[in-house]
Amino acid sequence: MTQRIDPRTETRRRPQPAWLLGAALLGACATIPPAPAPVSAQNAVPAETAEARTRAALDRIEALNPRLNAVIAVDPTALEQARALDRIRRARGPLFGLPILIKDNIEAAGPLPTTAGSLALADNVTDRDAPLVARLRAAGAVIVGKANLSEWANIRSNNSVSGWSAIGGQTRNPHFLDRNACGSSSGSGAAVASGMVPAAIGTETDGSITCPAAINGIVGFKPTVGLVSRTHVVPISHSQDTPGPMTRNVRDAALVLAAIAGSDPADPATADADARREDYAARLSADSLRGTRLGVMRFATGFGTDAAFEAALATLRAQGAVLVEIAEFEGRPEIGRNELIVLLRELKADLNAYLATTPSTVRTRSLADIIAFNREHADVELALFGQELFEQAQAAPGLDEDYRRARETSLRMAGPEGIDRLLREHDVVALVGPTMPPAWPIDAVNGDQISGGGAGSLAAVAGYPHLTVPMGAVRGLPVGLSFIGPKWSDALVLSLGYAYEQASQRRIEPRLQASVEESPEIAPLLRPALRN
Numbered sequence: 001m002t003q004r005i006d007p008r009t010e011t012r013r014r015p016q017p018a019w020l021l022g023a024a025l026l027g028a029c030a031t032i033p034p035a036p037a038p039v040s041a042q043n044a045v046p047a048e049t050a051e052a053r054t055r056a057a058l059d060r061i062e063a064l065n066p067r068l069n070a071v072i073a074v075d076p077t078a079l080e081q082a083r084a085l086d087r088i089r090r091a092r093g094p095l096f097g098l099p100i101l102i103k104d105n106i107e108a109a110g111p112l113p114t115t116a117g118s119l120a121l122a123d124n125v126t127d128r129d130a131p132l133v134a135r136l137r138a139a140g141a142v143i144v145g146k147a148n149l150s151e152w153a154n155i156r157s158n159n160s161v162s163g164w165s166a167i168g169g170q171t172r173n174p175h176f177l178d179r180n181a182c183g184s185s186s187g188s189g190a191a192v193a194s195g196m197v198p199a200a201i202g203t204e205t206d207g208s209i210t211c212p213a214a215i216n217g218i219v220g221f222k223p224t225v226g227l228v229s230r231t232h233v234v235p236i237s238h239s240q241d242t243p244g245p246m247t248r249n250v251r252d253a254a255l256v257l258a259a260i261a262g263s264d265p266a267d268p269a270t271a272d273a274d275a276r277r278e279d280y281a282a283r284l285s286a287d288s289l290r291g292t293r294l295g296v297m298r299f300a301t302g303f304g305t306d307a308a309f310e311a312a313l314a315t316l317r318a319q320g321a322v323l324v325e326i327a328e329f330e331g332r333p334e335i336g337r338n339e340l341i342v343l344l345r346e347l348k349a350d351l352n353a354y355l356a357t358t359p360s361t362v363r364t365r366s367l368a369d370i371i372a373f374n375r376e377h378a379d380v381e382l383a384l385f386g387q388e389l390f391e392q393a394q395a396a397p398g399l400d401e402d403y404r405r406a407r408e409t410s411l412r413m414a415g416p417e418g419i420d421r422l423l424r425e426h427d428v429v430a431l432v433g434p435t436m437p438p439a440w441p442i443d444a445v446n447g448d449q450i451s452g453g454g455a456g457s458l459a460a461v462a463g464y465p466h467l468t469v470p471m472g473a474v475r476g477l478p479v480g481l482s483f484i485g486p487k488w489s490d491a492l493v494l495s496l497g498y499a500y501e502q503a504s505q506r507r508i509e510p511r512l513q514a515s516v517e518e519s520p521e522i523a524p525l526l527r528p529a530l531r532n
Contacts, residue, residue, distance in 0.1 A: 020073060020167070033059040035195025039098055039252035040281075050097030054082035054142045057099035061145070061196045067177060067512060070190040072104050072168040073112050074145040081142045093140030095259055100136060101200040103188050104146035104168070105153055105234035106243065108133045116234040117151035117165025119381060120373045123361040130232035131267075132201065132243055132260040139259035147191055147200055150183030153208060155236050155347055157385045159447040162186060163212075166381050170442060173216060174510035175477060176519070179439035180448065182211040188246045189216035193478075194510050199247045199256050205236045205343065206460035207436075207453070209244045210468045214435035214480025217470050217508055219497070220246045221253045222456075224488050225463030227273050228257075229264035235350035237343050238269065239407060240460055248507065250469060250498040254280035257490070278491045286502045288495040290320035295426050297433035299329045303452030305434040305479050308472040312481045315504045316432070324426045331413050332457070338410035339461050344393040345403040367394050384444055415462035420486055430485040430496055431455065435468040438477035454482055465490045467497040470507040475516055478508060 036057050037048075058074060065071045075081075078099070085097055102108060105116040109129045115121040133143065148168035154160055163171035163186030171186035173179040174194040181190045185202025189212030192200050202209040204222045213220025225242045235241055245256035258281065263274040294316065301309060313323060352366050364370045371390050374381040381387075397403070422431060437451045459466035464487050471481035481500065485493040501507075513519050517526060 032063045035060060036099060036198045038248055039095065039198045039255050040249070048097070050082040050085040050140075050142060051079060053097045054078050054099045054144060057144050057197050061191075064174075064194050064196055064512075067172065068174055068190050068194060069169045069171050070148055070181075070187040070194070070196065071101065072115070072117075072146045072148050072165075072187065075108070075110055075112055075143055077110050078142055078144045081137075085140055085142065093138060094255060095136065096140035098141040098199065099144045099197050100141045100256075101145055101147040101188060101191050101197050102133060102143060103149050103185050103200070103202050105149060105203060106130050106133065106201060107232040108143050108146075110143075112146055114146075114234065115165075115167045116153065117149050117167050118370070119166050119377060120364040120370050121234075121358075121362060122167065124358050125361070126232070126359060128232060131229040131262075131264045135260050135262060136201075141259070144197060147185070148187030150186060150208075152390075153184040153203065153205065153234070153236055155205070155343065156387045156390050158389060159385045161384055161442065161444055162448050163442075164384060172442070173439050174512055175217065175439070175508075176513050176516050178441055178515045179477065180215070180442050182215040182436065182439065184208040185212045185220075185246065189213050189218060189220070192216070192246050192248060193218050194512070199245060199252055201243055201256075201260070202246045203233060203241060203243045204460065205240045206339070207456050209246060210456050210466055210480070210482065211436050213246050214468045215439045215478065217473075217478030217480075217510070218246060218248055219250050219253050219470070219501075220244065220468050220480075221257060221494065222459065222466040223257060223261065223490050224276070224465050226269040226271070227261045227276060227490060229262070229267045229270050231264050231266040235347075235354055237346040238350055239342055239346060239411070240463065242463075250467070250494060250501050251281055251284060253467075254284055254494050254498075257494075276488050276490075280491050280494055283491040284495050284498040286499050289316060289499040289503075291322065292320070292430075292496065293322045293324055293426075293428040294496075295324050295326045295422055295428040295431045297329075297431050297455045298325055298327050300433045300453075300455035303434070303437035304474050305437060308474060308479050309434045309481070312432075312471040312500070312504065312506075316500060319499055319503050324428050326422060326426055326431070329418070329422065329455075331418070335410050335413045335418070335461055336457065338406040338413075339457070341403060341406035342410055344389065344396050345399055348393045348396065349399055385447055410461050411463075414458045415464065415487070418458050419462055419464055419484060423486060430483055430489070430493060432484075433482050434471070435480035435482040438474040438479055455484065456482060459484045463487065465493045467493045469497045469501050471504065472506045473508055476519055476521060477516065
C-alpha cells in the first residue's frame with residue numbers, strides 16, 4: 001500500500017484514515033464498468049434501483065480514480081442512503097437514486113471531513129449538511145463522496161498547480177493524463193467527464209466551475225450569486241462565491257440546479273432565491289436561439305480556440321441567432337485589481353468566521369493559524385508552491401473603506417457598466433465567447449502556464465450567470481463555449497446553451513491517454529518526415 005507521509009507525525013508512517021482513498025484501496029480494474037445514466041434518464045428506467053445506480057458509480061470510481069485522483073473519499077453510507085430511497089420508492093424525488101459527488105469544501109452529514117484539500121482541516125468532521133446538500137437529499141440524490149479540488153479553492157498562491165491538494169494529490173485530466181484538469185473544482189470536472197458520476201457540485205469564486213468544466217469537456221453552470229446557499233461551504237468571498245452543477249449535458253445541469261436553488265435564512269444573499277427559482281428543465285427549448293440577438297465577445301477570444309469558436313458561431317447562426325460583434329471592452333485590468341482587494345479582505349473575514357464554527361478537533365481556528373500550520377508542515381503543504389496570497393490577506397486591513405470602494409468599483413465595472421452596458425448598447429440578450437484555452441500540461445516546476453482566458457471574470461465579479469457547453473476540441477483537448485447573461489437570467493442562459501448543445505453535439509468522450517503527443521493523431525506528426 002502506498003502511503004502518504006503525515007507531517008503531523010514527522011517521518012513516522014501510519015495507515016491512512018479510512019475515508020482517504022489510496023491506490024491499494026481502489027486498485028485499477030481490468031475493465032471499466034459502464035458510466036451511470038445521465039441525470040435526465042434516471043427516472044426513465046423505473047426498474048433500476050437507487051442501489052444499483054449507486055453501486056455502478058462506486059464501481060466506476062474504484063476503476064478510474066487511481067489514474068485520475070478526482071475523488072478524495074467515498075462516503076461509506078452511500079449504499080445505505082440508496083437502500084433507504086428504494087424502501088420509500090413511492091416518494092421518488094426528481095433526482096431519485098442519482099449518485100452525485102460534492103466538492104470537498106462543501107459539508108455533508110456523515111463520517112467524512114470537509115477538508116478544502118488541506119491537512120489543516122483533516123479532522124473537520126462537522127456531521128452537518130450544507131443546505132444545498134440537504135436539498136439534494138430531499139430530491140432523492142445519493143451523496144457518494146467528496147471530489148478533489150485545488151487546495152483552498154486555489155486562493156493560496158498565484159503560482160499554484162491547479163487541481164492539486166495535499167489531501168487528494170494531483171487531479172488529472174481524463175482526456176490526457178499529463179494535462180491539467182483546471183481548478184478549483186478539478187475533481188468534480190474530471191469525475192463527471194470520465195463517467196464516474198452523472199453529476200457533481202462545484203463552487204466558483206472566479207472560474208472554478210466553468211474552467212474545469214470546459215477543460216474536461218462537460219457542462220458547468222455558475223448561477224447568479226444568491227440563487228444557491230453558501231452556508232457550510234468553506235468560503236473565499238461572500239461577494240462572489242456560489243456553488244453550481246457540473247454535468248454531461250445542459251438538461252442535467254438544469255435538473256440539479258432546480259434541486260439546489262432556494263433561499264436560506266443563514267445566507268442573506270439568497271433572500272430573493274425562492275422568488276427567482278424556476279423549473280429550469282421545463283424552460284429549456286431547442287428553438288431558443290431563433291431570432292435571439294447574441295453579443296460575440298471578440299475582446300475575449302484567441303488562445304488557440306479560434307477555429308472551434310468560429311464553428312460554434314456558425315452553429316448559432318444556423319439555429320437562427322443574430323450575432324453582433326463586440327470588438328472591445330475597456331477596464332478589465334482595473335476590475336481585476338479591485339477584485340483582488342475584495343477577495344483577500346473577504347477571505348480573511350469569511351474564513352475566520354467559518355473556522356469558528358468547526359469542531360474542537362480542528363486546531364486551526366483562523367487564517368493566521370492556517371498560515372502557521374502550513375509553515376510547520378511545509379514539506380508537504382508548501383513543497384510545490386507557497387502561500388503568498390494567504391499572507392497578503394492576513395496582513396491586509398479588514399472590511400474598511402478601501403475595501404468597500406474596491407467592491408463598489410469592481411461590481412459596477414463588471415455589472416452595470418460591464419455586462420449590462422454591453423447588452424444594452426448592442427441590443428443583445430446574452431454574450432458568447434470561448435470559455436478557456438485547451439488544457440495545459442501539469443507543471444510542478446513552473447506552476448500553471450495558462451495561455452489566456454475568456455470573459456468569465458466579468459460574470460464572476462458581477463455575480464451573473466455563466467454557462468459553459470462543450471464546443472469541440474483542439475488537438476483532442478476539449479474547449480467550451482460560454483453563455484453569459486444579466487443577473488437572474490439563469491433560465492435564459494441555460495436554454496440558449498441547451499439549444500446550441502442540441503444542434504452541435506460537440507462533447508467528446510475521454511480516452512485516458514498518456515499525453516497529446518502520444519495520441520494516434522499527433523504522434524506521427526512529431527516524427528521526422530524524412531529518414532536517412
